[in-house]
Amino acid sequence: MKILLLGMNHRTAPVExxxxxxxxxxxxxxxxxxxxxxxxxxxxxxxxxxxEIVATAExxxxxxxxxxxxxxxxxxxxxxxxxxxxxxxxxLKHGRDAVEHVFRVASAIDSMVVxxxxxxxxxxxxxxxxxxxxxxxxxxxxxxxxxFATAKRVKNETGISQRPVSVARVAVDLAKQIFESxxxxxxLLIGAGDMIEAALVALDxxxxxxxxxxxxxxxxxxxxxxxxxxxAHGLDELDRLLPMSDVVLSCVGGESPILTRDRIEASxxxxxxxxxxxxxxxxPRNIDPAVHxxxxxxxxxxxxxxxxxxxNEEERRRESxxxxxxxxxxxxxxxxxxxxxxxxxxxxxxxxxxxxxxQAELRRYAGRLGLDPGQSEALEQLTRxxxxxxxxxxxxxxxxxxxxxxxxxxxxxARMLFALDDDADETNEIDGGSGGGMRDATRVxxxxxxxxxxxx
Amino acid sequence: xxxxxxxxAAFYLAAGVGAMLGLTLPSQRILRGARWGxxxxxxxxxxxxxxxxxxxxxxxxxxxxxxLAVMAWLGVIFTLALLSRFRxxxxxPPLAFIAFLSVFGATLSTxxxxxxxxxxxxxxxxxxxxxxxxxxxxxxxxxxxFFFLLExxxxxxxxxxxxxxxxxxxxxxxxxxxxxxxLGFPLLTLGVVTGALWMKxxxxxITGGSLHEAWTVVAWFLYLGLVVLRFGRDQAPRQAAAxxxxxxxxxxxxxxxxxxxx
Numbered sequence: 008m009k010i011l012l013l014g015m016n017h018r019t020a021p022v023e024x025x026x027x028x029x030x031x032x033x034x035x036x037x038x039x040x041x042x043x044x045x046x047x048x049x050x051x052x053x054x055x056x057x058x059e060i061v062a063t064a065e066x067x068x069x070x071x072x073x074x075x076x077x078x079x080x081x082x083x084x085x086x087x088x089x090x091x092x093x094x095x096x097x098x099l100k101h102g103r104d105a106v107e108h109v110f111r112v113a114s115a116i117d118s119m120v121v122x123x124x125x126x127x128x129x130x131x132x133x134x135x136x137x138x139x140x141x142x143x144x145x146x147x148x149x150x151x152x153x154x155f156a157t158a159k160r161v162k163n164e165t166g167i168s169q170r171p172v173s174v175a176r177v178a179v180d181l182a183k184q185i186f187e188s189x190x191x192x193x194x195l196l197i198g199a200g201d202m203i204e205a206a207l208v209a210l211d212x213x214x215x216x217x218x219x220x221x222x223x224x225x226x227x228x229x230x231x232x233x234x235x236x237x238x239a240h241g242l243d244e245l246d247r248l249l250p251m252s253d254v255v256l257s258c259v260g261g262e263s264p265i266l267t268r269d270r271i272e273a274s275x276x277x278x279x280x281x282x283x284x285x286x287x288x289x290x291p292r293n294i295d296p297a298v299h300x301x302x303x304x305x306x307x308x309x310x311x312x313x314x315x316x317x318x319n320e321e322e323r324r325r326e327s328x329x330x331x332x333x334x335x336x337x338x339x340x341x342x343x344x345x346x347x348x349x350x351x352x353x354x355x356x357x358x359x360x361x362x363x364x365x366q367a368e369l370r371r372y373a374g375r376l377g378l379d380p381g382q383s384e385a386l387e388q389l390t391r392x393x394x395x396x397x398x399x400x401x402x403x404x405x406x407x408x409x410x411x412x413x414x415x416x417x418x419x420x421a422r423m424l425f426a427l428d429d430d431a432d433e434t435n436e437i438d439g440g441s442g443g444g445m446r447d448a449t450r451v452x453x454x455x456x457x458x459x460x461x462x463x
Numbered sequence: 464x465x466x467x468x469x470x471x472a473a474f475y476l477a478a479g480v481g482a483m484l485g486l487t488l489p490s491q492r493i494l495r496g497a498r499w500g501x502x503x504x505x506x507x508x509x510x511x512x513x514x515x516x517x518x519x520x521x522x523x524x525x526x527x528x529x530x531l532a533v534m535a536w537l538g539v540i541f542t543l544a545l546l547s548r549f550r551x552x553x554x555x556p557p558l559a560f561i562a563f564l565s566v567f568g569a570t571l572s573t574x575x576x577x578x579x580x581x582x583x584x585x586x587x588x589x590x591x592x593x594x595x596x597x598x599x600x601x602x603x604x605x606x607x608x609f610f611f612l613l614e615x616x617x618x619x620x621x622x623x624x625x626x627x628x629x630x631x632x633x634x635x636x637x638x639x640x641x642x643x644x645x646l647g648f649p650l651l652t653l654g655v656v657t658g659a660l661w662m663k664x665x666x667x668x669i670t671g672g673s674l675h676e677a678w679t680v681v682a683w684f685l686y687l688g689l690v691v692l693r694f695g696r697d698q699a700p701r702q703a704a705a706x707x708x709x710x711x712x713x714x715x716x717x718x719x720x721x722x723x724x725x
Binding site: 163299 | 490491492549550614618621630631632633634638698699700701702
C-alpha cells in the first residue's frame, strides 16, 4: 500500500485557478474516489489556499492517473484554465514526501502565513468528512492522527504561532501587553473603513468590552457600530469620548493630526493615571507623534505595527526550522509504523506456511507411528513448540524493523527465501509428500539452485 | 530539619533554573514545572520551620540568616498566591534564586540559641514574622515595579519585551504592586510596633537608638508617603513603580545594609 498526494496551493496556482477546484462538501467526492478500484483510501482537503487529495493505492502509477482525471473532471468539472495544463498547476508527492507534506500542512509550515491557526481545523474537518463518507481506512486514519499530534507538538514546542503577523493582530497583541484583559476595556474607533473593521474583528476576538465608532460621516459609523454592537458618534464628540476610552484606533483622511498632544493630555487628566493605548493606522498620520512622550500614553503608528509584524514573521521563519525537525521525527515514526503494517501480510503468510508444513508432516506420520491420543497430543505440542521457536526470530526481526528501506528489503527477502509468493507450487509440494517444503528452504544455496533447475 | 532545608534549597534552585530555561525557550511546560518547584520548595521550607521549633536547640528567628529565610519563604508564598491570579512568569527566577540563597545561607549559618523567653515573651518572634511578612510583600511590590519599568521602557522604545519573554501586562504589574503595598505596609507597621515593644520589654524604652531602628523608621515614613500618594493622590502607575523600587532599596538598606556597614 503506497501513499500519494496530488494538490495545488498558493505557490503553484493563482486564486482565480484555485477557486475553480475548490469544493464545499468533500465527503461525497472522496466516496466517489474510493469507489474506483485503483484507490484504497482518500482524504480531500479544500481551503482558500489549497486543494489536495491524499490517497493510498497498491499501484501508484494507475492511482496517479485517476487522481489527475479526478481533479480535471470532478473538481474543475472539465473547465480547466486555458493555456495551462494540470501538471503545471499541481504537485504530486509519493510515500515519505507525501507524509511529510501532510504533516507540514497540518502544522501550518506550508501555509501562506506560516503558523496561522486555521489550517489545523480545516485539516481535521477534511479528515472527518472523509471518515464519515467511509473513505478513510487504517493507513490514512493513522496518518492524519499523527499529523494532528505533530501539529500539536509544533505548536507547543516552538513559538511558531505565538507571534501575530497581521497589523490588526499585532495591535491587539500590544494592547494585551498593556491591559490584563480587554473584557472591561472600551475602544474608540475613529473612522469606518476596512482597516478599522479588521482591527475591530481582532479586538472582538479577544472579548473587547465596549466599542464606540466616531466618523465624519455619522451614517458610516452607524453601519459599523450596528454590525459590531457599538455606538456611533461624530468627530465633534471626541473630547467627550477620549477620557472614557482605553484603546483608541484611528484611520481617517485629513492633512493634519486630529488628536494632538494637548487634546490627549487633557483627556488623560480625567483618567487617574490609567494607561491609554493609541493605534494610528491613518496615512497621513491622525495622531501627533508627540503623544507617545506622555507617560501613560502608548502610541503606535502603521510603520511601528508593520515593523513588529515583519519581526514576528522573521521569528516565525526561524521557529519553522525547529518545526521541521519535529516533522522529520514524526515522519520517521510513521514510516516505522507503515513498515510494520506492511510486514503483517508477510508475517501472516510465514506463519501459515510453517503451520501447513507442520500439519502435512504430522498427517504423513500419524498412521505409521500408531500413537494413542495422549501421545498425539504431546507430539502436537512438541511440533508446535519447535515451529514457534524457529519462527520467533525471523518474525520479530520483520516486525521490529523501523527503517523503511531496510524493512521493505527485509520483507522482500523473507517472501523470496520462504517462497511465500509461490503458494500453489509449495502447497502441492507440502501435500504431495515429497519431503520438500521447509526442509528444501533450509538447504545450502547450491542445492536450492539445483532444485530450481530440476523444477523447470 | 536540615534535610527539609536542603530539599527546599534544591527545589528553589531547580525552580529558578527551570524558569530561566522556560522563559528563554520559551516553554509553558517548563514554566509550569518551575512553579511546582517553587511550591514544593515552599512546602519543604514550611516543614523545616515546623520541625525547627520543636527542637530544644532551635536557632532563633532573630538571627539575620534565619530572618532572611523567613522573608524569602513568605515572599514565595505571597508570589504563589499572585501567580494563581496573574500571569507573572518573570517573577519566578529572581524569587527562586533569592529563596535559594537565603535558605542555603540559613543552613550554613551557626544557629544561635532560642530567643530568651524573658519579659518580652513571644514578641521577638512576632516582630520577626510580621516584619518579614511586610518585607516580603514590599519586595514583591518592588519586583512588580521593576518589571513595570522594564516593560514600560520597552513599549516606549517600541521593542516589547513580551516578544522575547512571556511578560505580564503593565496593568497586571500595577495591580500586583498595589495589592502588595496594601498588604505590606500594615505588616511593616506591625513589625515596627512589635520591634518597639520588644525593645521596651528589654530596656524599658521603646527605642535603643540604634542605626537600624532609625533607618527603619525613616523607611516606614517613606512607605507612609508612598501609600498616601498611591491611594490618596492617584499616583500614576510608572511613578508608583519607580517609588516601590526606590523605597524597597531603602528598606533593604535599613534592615540589612545598616547592620553590615556599621
